[in-house]
Amino acid sequence: MHNFRAAARVMEKKRRGAAGAPPDRGPQGFQTTPEDPRNPDPDRFYGFVFQDTDFSKWIEAAAYSLAQHPDPDLERTVDEAIDLVCAAQDDSGYLDTYYIINGMDRAFTNLRDHHELYCLGHLAEAAAAYYQATGKDRLLRAACRFADCVEERFGPSPEQRKGYPGHEIAEMALVRLYEVTGEDRYLALSKFFLDQRGTRPHYFDEEARKRAEVEGRPGRPDADPRRYVYHQAHLPVREQEEAVGHAVRAVYLYSGMADVARLTGDRELRAACERLWNSITREKLYITGGIGGTRHGEAFSYPFDLPNDTAYSETCAAIGLAFFARRMLELSPKAEYADVMEQALYNTVLAGMALDGKSFFYVNPLEVHPAACRADARLEHVDPVRQKWFGCACCPPNIARMVGSVAAYAYTENEDTLWTHLYMGSELTKKAGDTLLRLTMESAFPWEGRAKLTVRAETPAVCTLAFRIPGWSTASTITAPDGVRREDRDGYCYLTGTWHDGDAVSLEFPMTARVRTANRKVRENVGKAALTRGPITYCLEQADNGADLHLCRLDPVRISEAESVPAEIGGRPLVMLEVPGLREEAGDDSLYRDYAPAKRKAVTLRFIPYYAWANRGEGEMRVWVRI
Numbered sequence: 370m371h372n373f374r375a376a377a378r379v380m381e382k383k384r385r386g387a388a389g390a391p392p393d394r395g396p397q398g399f400q401t402t403p404e405d406p407r408n409p410d411p412d413r414f415y416g417f418v419f420q421d422t423d424f425s426k427w428i429e430a431a432a433y434s435l436a437q438h439p440d441p442d443l444e445r446t447v448d449e450a451i452d453l454v455c456a457a458q459d460d461s462g463y464l465d466t467y468y469i470i471n472g473m474d475r476a477f478t479n480l481r482d483h484h485e486l487y488c489l490g491h492l493a494e495a496a497a498a499y500y501q502a503t504g505k506d507r508l509l510r511a512a513c514r515f516a517d518c519v520e521e522r523f524g525p526s527p528e529q530r531k532g533y534p535g536h537e538i539a540e541m542a543l544v545r546l547y548e549v550t551g552e553d554r555y556l557a558l559s560k561f562f563l564d565q566r567g568t569r570p571h572y573f574d575e576e577a578r579k580r581a582e583v584e585g586r587p588g589r590p591d592a593d594p595r596r597y598v599y600h601q602a603h604l605p606v607r608e609q610e611e612a613v614g615h616a617v618r619a620v621y622l623y624s625g626m627a628d629v630a631r632l633t634g635d636r637e638l639r640a641a642c643e644r645l646w647n648s649i650t651r652e653k654l655y656i657t658g659g660i661g662g663t664r665h666g667e668a669f670s671y672p673f674d675l676p677n678d679t680a681y682s683e684t685c686a687a688i689g690l691a692f693f694a695r696r697m698l699e700l701s702p703k704a705e706y707a708d709v710m711e712q713a714l715y716n717t718v719l720a721g722m723a724l725d726g727k728s729f730f731y732v733n734p735l736e737v738h739p740a741a742c743r744a745d746a747r748l749e750h751v752d753p754v755r756q757k758w759f760g761c762a763c764c765p766p767n768i769a770r771m772v773g774s775v776a777a778y779a780y781t782e783n784e785d786t787l788w789t790h791l792y793m794g795s796e797l798t799k800k801a802g803d804t805l806l807r808l809t810m811e812s813a814f815p816w817e818g819r820a821k822l823t824v825r826a827e828t829p830a831v832c833t834l835a836f837r838i839p840g841w842s843t844a845s846t847i848t849a850p851d852g853v854r855r856e857d858r859d860g861y862c863y864l865t866g867t868w869h870d871g872d873a874v875s876l877e878f879p880m881t882a883r884v885r886t887a888n889r890k891v892r893e894n895v896g897k898a899a900l901t902r903g904p905i906t907y908c909l910e911q912a913d914n915g916a917d918l919h920l921c922r923l924d925p926v927r928i929s930e931a932e933s934v935p936a937e938i939g940g941r942p943l944v945m946l947e948v949p950g951l952r953e954e955a956g957d958d959s960l961y962r963d964y965a966p967a968k969r970k971a972v973t974l975r976f977i978p979y980y981a982w983a984n985r986g987e988g989e990m991r992v993w994v995r996i
Contacts, residue, residue, distance in 0.1 A: 675887070
């Protein structure tokens with residue numbers, strides 16, 4: 370809020386014609402937390418250049434909450450915040466506090482690094498969500514004015530600039546703005562950004578050269594061509610085949626590509642989305658649904674490089690993968706997309722927040738040894754415990770907006786079909802002809818694979834209800850009313866017919882513990898296995914199994930003896946798996962010795978859901994266990 374207050378004061382002075390225009394403080398400005406946050410300089414910009422987006426994500430999360438749980442006090446707080454945001458907007462429509470405070474002479478001169486279009490994207494997402502939740506359009510009008518300001522400056526006309534976002538999200542946010550307002554030019558602007566990305570000469574080089582001219586220094590192209598890969602600007606988007614670069618930026622880009630492909634019928638763009646999806650899910654996806662194998666650039670690594678202890682697997686990246694999956698479902702409802710969406714949501718996204726909702730993970734490794742985290746520079750990005758907040762706090766509000774909007778990921782629809790992708794307790798309506806079907810989903814997920822959908826309707830109606838058959842289910846039983854026709858395709862059970870009041874569909878997807886192994890190209894996991902049950906990936910934690918988890922071994926032959934045990938962590942009920950296993954004896958204190966088979970003893974290994982680790986103090990954890 371500080372930056373919006375400072376920007377609003379700048380705009381008030383400007384509108385009054387008062388002296389004291391903001392000085393030009395250089396291309397970097399102020400990007401540090403104030404030394405004394407209790408008494409900050411009221412006219413100074415604080416935080417990262419993209420600081421506005423955390424505020425926008427909070428508004429978006431609040432909007433989803435208000436849509437489900439009306440709260441006059443919360444709504445009043447949001448309205449007051451929106452008033453402040455609108456007061457900070459320049460008369461041109463421009464709305465980025467970094468430049469409004471520091472001097473707008475440098476606006477739109479560093480798209481690669483300074484996130485103005487990223488700020489636009491999150492503002493548009495928040496504005497659309499708040500309008501849909503409350504019907505209030507003040508923030509929506511502000512977002513449209515900012516989008517209009519951008520659309521005036523960037524586009525195909527000779528006098529317009531040919532840039533595109535350094536940090537993607539505007540592509541899919543502009544599509545959302547188009548769908549809410551019906552303004553075709555927002556969809557066109559999104560498509561323009563996609564069409565420009567990766568073309569030569571590189572726009573980022575052009576803007577760097579122009580900045581150098583203004584500053585009176587030599588202009589040189591980026592010496593490291595990997596920077597283009599980092600920004601997914603190494604190739605035009607329709608030619609890209611491998612998921613590369615900063616993982617969050619990548620899946621935000623791919624989400625926008627899928628949106629535009631759906632709305633424009635662009636087959637080349639759709640084919641690129643399919644290739645990039647396959648690159649992620651067949652070569653670069655953690656079993657927890659996380660993505661981003663390296664801390665260098667918070668990025669995708671090369672195919673099958675999925676280290677466990679040094680994994681980055683940013684919370685925001687898993688959220689972005691869910692964005693991408695949902696949009697692929699809208700392009701083509703195939704269960705593989707929903708399977709990955711479920712995998713990301715139930716594991717890495719949930720792991721990003723403590724069970725009490727008060728602390729967070731930015732990074733989500735699959736193996737942790739606290740002493741190593743403190744001693745090894747390679748692990749300096751890994752926290753063995755969740756943090757209350759971060760200087761770069763992108764993940765906590767991202768989790769909030771994802772959790773608040775999860776209903777949009779559970780279902781999608783077209784005119785005659787409703788698809789159920791995620792099984793969770795819910796109530797919804799589906800228009801079928803002139804009839805409104807009221808549907809109630811009762812679910813025992815994620816601990817038991819039972820769900821039931823009940824139909825309420827004043828008059829019978831014809832439509833199709835489609836239910837995902839989870840990829841983790843080895844057997845399924847779906848019971849539908851008499852007279853309803855069933856067809857299975859692409860991992861969905863389609864039930865078509867006339868639905869009457871009181872009709873119900875019962876679904877049974879038995880959940881059993883499964884021993885999973887990785888492709889042998891994943892070097893870190895050769896000779897190891899992981900346990901899953903239903904949508905949940907499990908892990909060993911020191912609190913249940915003692916230290917030195919690397920000495921534990923799983924016996925895959927005895928997995929049928931695994932017991933699902935009700936348990937509780939942090940006051941939250943869950944299912945623990947108790948599995949027969951072995952523990953090697955550490956031996957004497959000799960550093961080296963002549964080879965002899967390790968002595969082992971039979972033990973019961975206790976596995977907890979991955980998302981629940983690090984809620985009982987600091988300790989070791991690992992997903993992949995020796996076999």
